[in-house]
Amino acid sequence: MPDVSHHDTELIAAAAQSIRDLRRHGCRVHSITNTVAQNFTANVLLACGARPSMTVDADEVEYFTSRANALHINLGTLDSGRRAAIEKSIEVANQAGKPILLDPVMVHVSPNRRDFARELSSSVHVIRANQAEMDSLGDSPASAVSVVTGPVDHVNWEDGSFTIERGSHLMDQVIATGCALGGLMAALLPVAPNPQTAAIAALGWFAFSGENAHRDSQGPGTFAPLFLDRLYDFDPVRMEELAR
Amino acid sequence: MPDVSHHDTELIAAAAQSIRDLRRHGCRVHSITNTVAQNFTANVLLACGARPSMTVDADEVEYFTSRANALHINLGTLDSGRRAAIEKSIEVANQAGKPILLDPVMVHVSPNRRDFARELSSSVHVIRANQAEMDSLGDSPASAVSVVTGPVDHVNWEDGSFTIERGSHLMDQVIATGCALGGLMAALLPVAPNPQTAAIAALGWFAFSGENAHRDSQGPGTFAPLFLDRLYDFDPVRMEELAR
Amino acid sequence: MPDVSHHDTELIAAAAQSIRDLRRHGCRVHSITNTVAQNFTANVLLACGARPSMTVDADEVEYFTSRANALHINLGTLDSGRRAAIEKSIEVANQAGKPILLDPVMVHVSPNRRDFARELSSSVHVIRANQAEMDSLGDSPASAVSVVTGPVDHVNWEDGSFTIERGSHLMDQVIATGCALGGLMAALLPVAPNPQTAAIAALGWFAFSGENAHRDSQGPGTFAPLFLDRLYDFDPVRMEELAR
Numbered sequence: 237m238p239d240v241s242h243h244d245t246e247l248i249a250a251a252a253q254s255i256r257d258l259r260r261h262g263c264r265v266h267s268i269t270n271t272v273a274q275n276f277t278a279n280v281l282l283a284c285g286a287r288p289s290m291t292v293d294a295d296e297v298e299y300f301t302s303r304a305n306a307l308h309i310n311l312g313t314l315d316s317g318r319r320a321a322i323e324k325s326i327e328v329a330n331q332a333g334k335p336i337l338l339d340p341v342m343v344h345v346s347p348n349r350r351d352f353a354r355e356l357s358s359s360v361h362v363i364r365a366n367q368a369e370m371d372s373l374g375d376s377p378a379s380a381v382s383v384v385t386g387p388v389d390h391v392n393w394e395d396g397s398f399t400i401e402r403g404s405h406l407m408d409q410v411i412a413t414g415c416a417l418g419g420l421m422a423a424l425l426p427v428a429p430n431p432q433t434a435a436i437a438a439l440g441w442f443a444f445s446g447e448n449a450h451r452d453s454q455g456p457g458t459f460a461p462l463f464l465d466r467l468y469d470f471d472p473v474r475m476e477e478l479a480r
Numbered sequence: 481m482p483d484v485s486h487h488d489t490e491l492i493a494a495a496a497q498s499i500r501d502l503r504r505h506g507c508r509v510h511s512i513t514n515t516v517a518q519n520f521t522a523n524v525l526l527a528c529g530a531r532p533s534m535t536v537d538a539d540e541v542e543y544f545t546s547r548a549n550a551l552h553i554n555l556g557t558l559d560s561g562r563r564a565a566i567e568k569s570i571e572v573a574n575q576a577g578k579p580i581l582l583d584p585v586m587v588h589v590s591p592n593r594r595d596f597a598r599e600l601s602s603s604v605h606v607i608r609a610n611q612a613e614m615d616s617l618g619d620s621p622a623s624a625v626s627v628v629t630g631p632v633d634h635v636n637w638e639d640g641s642f643t644i645e646r647g648s649h650l651m652d653q654v655i656a657t658g659c660a661l662g663g664l665m666a667a668l669l670p671v672a673p674n675p676q677t678a679a680i681a682a683l684g685w686f687a688f689s690g691e692n693a694h695r696d697s698q699g700p701g702t703f704a705p706l707f708l709d710r711l712y713d714f715d716p717v718r719m720e721e722l723a724r
Numbered sequence: 725m726p727d728v729s730h731h732d733t734e735l736i737a738a739a740a741q742s743i744r745d746l747r748r749h750g751c752r753v754h755s756i757t758n759t760v761a762q763n764f765t766a767n768v769l770l771a772c773g774a775r776p777s778m779t780v781d782a783d784e785v786e787y788f789t790s791r792a793n794a795l796h797i798n799l800g801t802l803d804s805g806r807r808a809a810i811e812k813s814i815e816v817a818n819q820a821g822k823p824i825l826l827d828p829v830m831v832h833v834s835p836n837r838r839d840f841a842r843e844l845s846s847s848v849h850v851i852r853a854n855q856a857e858m859d860s861l862g863d864s865p866a867s868a869v870s871v872v873t874g875p876v877d878h879v880n881w882e883d884g885s886f887t888i889e890r891g892s893h894l895m896d897q898v899i900a901t902g903c904a905l906g907g908l909m910a911a912l913l914p915v916a917p918n919p920q921t922a923a924i925a926a927l928g929w930f931a932f933s934g935e936n937a938h939r940d941s942q943g944p945g946t947f948a949p950l951f952l953d954r955l956y957d958f959d960p961v962r963m964e965e966l967a968r
Contacts, residue, residue, distance in 0.1 A: 270778075271515045271759045271762055271778075272762040272763055272766055272778050273763075274515055274516040275516055275517075275519055275520065275655060275656070275763055276763065278516055278655035278656075279654060279655050279700065279701070279704075282652075282653050282654070282655060282700065283653065283699070283700050283701065288655070289586065289589075290514075290515075290516050290556075290557060291556070291557055291558070291586070291590075292557060292559065293557075293558060293559040293560070295560075295592055296558065296590045296592060296593065299589050299590045299591070300586075300589060300590070303589060312778075312779070313778060313779055313780060313781075314779070314781060314784065315780065315781040315805065316781070316783075317559065342777065342779070342788075345777075345787050345788060345791060346779075346784045346787045346788070347787070348783055348784060349784065408770075409770050409771065409956070410767065410770070411763060411766035411767050411770060411776070412763070412766075453953075454950075454953045454957075455771070455952065455953030455954075455956040455957055456767065456770065456771050456952055456953065456956055457767070457771065457948070457949035457950060457951060457952025457953040457954075457955075457956070458949045458950065458952075458953055460701070460767075460949060461701035461702045461704060461705060461949060462698075462701060462702065463701060464699065464700055464701025464702075465697075465698045465699030465700065465701040465702055466699075466701075467701075468653070468699040468700055468701070469698075469699055515759045518759055518760040519760055519761075519763055519764065519899060519900070522760055522899035522900075523898065523899050523944065523945070523948075526896075526897050526898070526899060526944065527897065527943070527944050527945065532899070533830065533833075534758075534759075534760050534800075534801060535800070535801055535802070535830070535834075536801060536803065537801075537802060537803040537804070539804075539836055540802065540834045540836060540837065543833050543834045543835070544830075544833060544834070547833060561803065704945070705945035705946045705948060705949060706942075706945060706946065707945060708943060708944055708945025708946075709941075709942045709943030709944065709945040709946055710943075710945075711945075712897070712943040712944055712945070713942075713943055
């Protein structure tokens with residue numbers, strides 16, 4: 237029987253409460269994300285009680301970021317227009333003290349993108365990536381919580397860490413599941429007591445919803461709509477299973 | 481028992497006939513819409529018997545607009561490239577006397593976008609928006625039919641109005657449902673006797689299809705594909721229920 | 725009873741083996757495709773065992789193309805940024821001897837796009853199009869295999885041809901099915917003995933999966949997720965039915 241520290245139990249309870257609070261209070265997320273992931277990410281955010289906006293133009297992101305409660309930056313399908321919009325959005329969010337999540341998609345493939353992500357990383361509160369991407373960023377700033385997702389998910393912060401090994405392999409067979417997870421973490425940042433709690437809440441919400449959707453699906457195609465349904469009717473009490 | 485005017489009964493019958501005519505004759509819609517909504521809008525148009533094209537480049541929209549029967553302009557994810565393409569498309573459509581629908585997404589958030597929408601509004605035949613967006617546009621030109629959607633949908637034209645209070649709340653939980661509704665209204669413009677009839681046809685088609693899809697769905701994820709199925713096999717006779 | 729040549733039987737067996745090899749070895753496809761089709765194409769590629777990347781920026785495509793096993797070029801939603809990225813990607817793929825598929829979407833509508841497609845056609849290994857698009861390209865280079873899709877699909881190469889008349893009409897009611905088919909052909913190029921085998925493998929995989937999905941669906945909405953499921957669990961033995 238695994239040893240569950242008091243600290244973990246508190247974190248899990250706080251994560252469950254963050255889910256309830258997102259549903260109760262809502263959250264406007266301005267999401268600058270890749271064109272492949274936009275639609276699915278928006279549907280995940282709606283299913284979880286958040287309201288997305290996804291404008292990318294540098295002349296307009298100021299208004300959308302000012303109005304949002306959190307900022308979600310995903311570097312997929314990056315181009316010069318997106319770079320300018322991301323810099324402007326982060327500036328506006330930082331000035332207003334709004335939380336920011338960075339998803340440095342594929343930075344291990346493109347040196348240009350990696351350098352850009354390194355510049356941004358000191359201005360954000362959570363970095364979510366796979367192991368190759370996180371390694372490519374080098375030492376991430378101590379100020380940011382890092383979330384490395386994979387068969388096992390690891391959340392690391394200044395003086396603690398948390399590990400989750402749940403979910404369904406079908407989640408990797410649906411494009412943009414990881415991108416949408418980043419969006420949900422961003423949405424939880426304003427209601428959670430700290431970034432690690434938001435990260436754990438999003439990971440658990442995704443993992444249990446994925447397991448349930450897997451049970452009723454016939455493959456990755458039918459999995460995707462069922463996954464949205466299970467996010468929508470997820471019972472936060474299930475978060476307690478993370479302690480087992 | 482509500483009093484149904486002779487005028488309303490005629491409108492509803494004309495709306496049902498427009499649905500039949502769209503299916504019989506088809507309609508090419510050139511749709512300049514946001515990247516979040518493109519895929520779902522295209523699938524809605526196909527399910528309803530229309531053929532979408534979605535090219536955005538200012539150097540190419542002329543050819544696609546010339547070939548289309550209707551033009552659908554949606555201001556989501558606006559940028560300078562889209563602005564130029566929209567201006568060119570509207571010019572081409574106006575010269576050829578083709579009907580145009582404008583969906584001024586989020587104009588209440590961005591002043592740049594609002595000013596652009598105001599410039600365009602005198603060149604279009606239908607404006608579809610939510611209440612905040614419509615208020616932000618100010619006095620819409622008398623030449624355009626206005627459609628304000630929400631829990632209750634209102635269609636207003638020079639000497640009449642029509643109200644619909646049907647549908648499912650799950651429609652708001654699927655991104656781009658409103659955007660796709662604008663696309664369908666555009667597709668109905670060439671076959672309907674006037675813009676208000678096209679608007680009523682699209683609103684009823686969406687509302688009844690949404691109610692039926694809701695009945696068989698488990699949440700917003702499974703709702704979306706079922707909604708497309710119900711649009712596809714919708715029986716226009718049901719439009720008569722709008723009179724009840 | 726149709727006469728099945730020994731040659732056809734060999735082609736069909738090689739196509740079935742290519743499907744097995746794609747699943748076993750995987751394939752990285754760099755796909756520069758239109759924003760309407762990106763999400764569905766990526767999900768088709770994942771369901772079939774390939775790994776897509778979809779970055780479009782000319783400053784980054786070099787890295788993604790270098791790392792990919794095949795290049796998929798689709799001219800939908802073309803603009804100047806996409807043109808530059810396509811030219812760069814093809815240059816990199818040609819230098820490295822990587823196979824390239826071109827899908828000249830809507831070239832019969834836009835003369836600009838047609839001229840661009842003609843320039844590209846001598847650098848690619850497969851051209852997939854509908855009849856109107858293929859006619860508009862003029863004489864395609866003898867070096868490329870041509871695939872003309874429609875109610876009947878025709879694959880033509882230097883000294884042979886193959887015809888398939890299977891599938892479901894619902895495939896035409898889901899946007900981007902043809903675009904995704906091009907992506908799958910590209911993914912099969914590195915594992916197939918020649919381009920015509922890759923084309924036949926993709927056409928059969930799509931056609932039988934479409935027929936099976938049709939059987940269980942209620943319309944085009946529920947068809948799409950079931951189609952992905954049937955691609956995912958497709959049994960290559962069924963390819964033998966192409967000989968009947």
